[in-house]
Amino acid sequence: MKRIADSTVRRLSAYLRFLEDFENRGLSTISSEELAKRGGTTSAQVRKDLSFFGSFGKRGLGYSVPELAGRLREILGLGKEWRVFIVGAGKIGAALAQYRGFRQRGFTILAAYDNSADKIGKKLDGVSVRDIEHLERDIQREKPDIVVLTVPGDQAQKVVDRVVKAGVRAILSFAPTQLHAPADVAVKTVNMAMELEGLSFALTNRD
Amino acid sequence: MKRIADSTVRRLSAYLRFLEDFENRGLSTISSEELAKRGGTTSAQVRKDLSFFGSFGKRGLGYSVPELAGRLREILGLGKEWRVFIVGAGKIGAALAQYRGFRQRGFTILAAYDNSADKIGKKLDGVSVRDIEHLERDIQREKPDIVVLTVPGDQAQKVVDRVVKAGVRAILSFAPTQLHAPADVAVKTVNMAMELEGLSFALTNRD
DNA sequence: CTTAACTTGTGAATGAATTCACAAGCCTTA
DNA sequence: TAAGGCTTGTGAATTCATTCACAAGTTAAG
Numbered sequence: 001m002k003r004i005a006d007s008t009v010r011r012l013s014a015y016l017r018f019l020e021d022f023e024n025r026g027l028s029t030i031s032s033e034e035l036a037k038r039g040g041t042t043s044a045q046v047r048k049d050l051s052f053f054g055s056f057g058k059r060g061l062g063y064s065v066p067e068l069a070g071r072l073r074e075i076l077g078l079g080k081e082w083r084v085f086i087v088g089a090g091k092i093g094a095a096l097a098q099y100r101g102f103r104q105r106g107f108t109i110l111a112a113y114d115n116s117a118d119k120i121g122k123k124l125d126g127v128s129v130r131d132i133e134h135l136e137r138d139i140q141r142e143k144p145d146i147v148v149l150t151v152p153g154d155q156a157q158k159v160v161d162r163v164v165k166a167g168v169r170a171i172l173s174f175a176p177t178q179l180h181a182p183a184d185v186a187v188k189t190v191n192m193a194m195e196l197e198g199l200s201f202a203l204t205n206r207d
Numbered sequence: 208m209k210r211i212a213d214s215t216v217r218r219l220s221a222y223l224r225f226l227e228d229f230e231n232r233g234l235s236t237i238s239s240e241e242l243a244k245r246g247g248t249t250s251a252q253v254r255k256d257l258s259f260f261g262s263f264g265k266r267g268l269g270y271s272v273p274e275l276a277g278r279l280r281e282i283l284g285l286g287k288e289w290r291v292f293i294v295g296a297g298k299i300g301a302a303l304a305q306y307r308g309f310r311q312r313g314f315t316i317l318a319a320y321d322n323s324a325d326k327i328g329k330k331l332d333g334v335s336v337r338d339i340e341h342l343e344r345d346i347q348r349e350k351p352d353i354v355v356l357t358v359p360g361d362q363a364q365k366v367v368d369r370v371v372k373a374g375v376r377a378i379l380s381f382a383p384t385q386l387h388a389p390a391d392v393a394v395k396t397v398n399m400a401m402e403l404e405g406l407s408f409a410l411t412n413r414d
Numbered sequence: 415c416t417t418a419a420c421t422t423g424t425g426a427a428t429g430a431a432t433t434c435a436c437a438a439g440c441c442t443t444a
Numbered sequence: 445t446a447a448g449g450c451t452t453g454t455g456a457a458t459t460c461a462t463t464c465a466c467a468a469g470t471t472a473a474g
Contacts (some may be wrong), residue, residue, distance in 0.1 A: 004408075004412070005460080005461070006405065007461080008461090009404070009405050009408050010401050010405065012404075012408075013398075013400065013401045013404040013405065014385060014401070016404075017383065017384070017385075017400070018385075031420085031421065031422090032421075032422075033421080038385060039385055040385060040387065041462095042462080042463070043421090043422095044462075044463055044464070044465095045461095045462065045463075047421095047422065047423060047424085048423090048424080048461090048462075048463085050422095050423090051422095051423060051424070055422080055423065056422095057421075057422050057423080058421080058422075058469080058470065058471095059420085059421055059422040059423080059468070059469040059470055060419085060420050060421050060422075060469060060470030060471055061420080061421070061422085061469095061470060061471070062420090062421065062422080063422090075408070075411075076404045076407055076408050076411070077407040077408055077410060077411025077412070078404065078407055082406075082407060082410070090302075091298075091301060091302035091305055091306075092302045094298060094302070095297075095298035095299045095301070095302045096399075098298055099298075099399065101383060101399055101400045101403070102403070105400065105403060105404065105407070107403060145410060146403075146406055146410075169410065170406045170409060170410050172402055172403065172406060176224065176308060177224070178221060178224070178225075178245060178246055178247060180247070184413075186405075186406055186409035186410065188402045188405055188406055190397055190399070190402060191220075192303075192306065192308055192397070193220065193224070193308045193312065194217050194220045194221070195379055195395045195397060196308070196309070196312060196314060196353075196379065197216070197219075197220040197223075197283045197285065197312065198213065198216050198217065198220065198393075198395055199289075199353055199377045199379060199393055199395055200283055200284040200285055200289060200312070201211075201216050201219075201282070201283050201284055202377060202393035203284060203289070203352060203353075203376065203377050203393065204282075204283070204284025205211070205284070206391075212430080212431070214431080215431090238450085238451065238452090239451075239452075240451085248432095249432080249433070250451090250452095251432075251433055251434070251435095252431095252432065252433075254451095254452065254453060254454085255431090255432075255433085255453085255454080257452095257453090258452095258453060258454070262452080262453065264451075264452050264453080265439085265440065265441095265451080265452075266438070266439040266440055266441095266450080266451055266452040266453080267439065267440035267441055267449080267450050267451050267452075268439095268440060268441070268450080268451070268452085269450090269451065269452080270452090
């Protein structure tokens, strides 16, 4: 398949959000124009994004809301259950453990890991915190699809190396550092420092 | 000034992170090649990014680490103090209140806001939680530069409208919804759902 | 059946971002 | 002073992403 740009995938994800909203409101069809207005883009962009995966609309009419939502879920791989380990049971880890968006999308949090004695054995919103010593062993046993990284920046790369070696192929990191991993491992980083500095830049360089 | 791409600003932010690391290790100069390797990009990209703002290097030698770090801080607007309100005192708000990256970059959290009676009056890691009723009044009094939004998705747009009307010109949102604001308001969104679905897509569409 | 009003899907055109490639400058050594 | 080894800064070339523009298909109304 042709390589799909990251920006395209992000928009597909946004379209799905709007469609779910439309589904709840009982609307049955929607045009690329309406979808575009909701997402702050153009109708041509919407149609082009979808065209990479097929023709889902009807000319003159638009898209069937439930059908397109289903197709997008399929494209994005949201049909199956994804198994998740959280590594780092600090404040961010805790916030993620209770984040309902995970379950809503079929992401099941199996466990959290930490190296601090006063966290190990406790629960993080129903998720038990285990000793990070057992990380590799548990990865081999429970085969998580995704590791969410919420450890301090200076430990992030070390954990990446460990989980990649143990067989994990997708990582979502909240550490403010550049991570290096083999090409076949999908790494996404949510970098707060970067976002803040982006705002600072925008505020500083106004027209 | 020529319009600077978002991706460029994000890279500048990353370069600054590496330079701070080099500063701590006492290194005095660095080449675009080394900076590129650290950031997973190319030396030409590094030089092009910097060239939008001036010529900071010495041919044959590279860049002075402290000088380039200083220039980048200046470009990114990190010299001054930025005043921040957090709106939404849930788990994510709490995680942000204790996030040290804010203070490190000169972002001062003035207060947090919530509408829940059992949170108002409490403290979130030293930050007092106020009644969201007083949001507009306090914005006018204390003139925050940035509002960080950690309210549930269905309330996010309403809060955006309120703070924009009260004069705020920069927003960092953690709500998984598309936000609409006037063009002169800088809005950044950290959308966890999008990142998760991006990973799901990557795992599903492996070559 | 015909016309009018819509809306999709997609090549072609445009615009934006990245990479190439090399002249110009700096440092060291002799 | 000259030569060799580096590295920057930047137009030009290339690659990638977005927007344009329109033929083709659909529906509704008369």
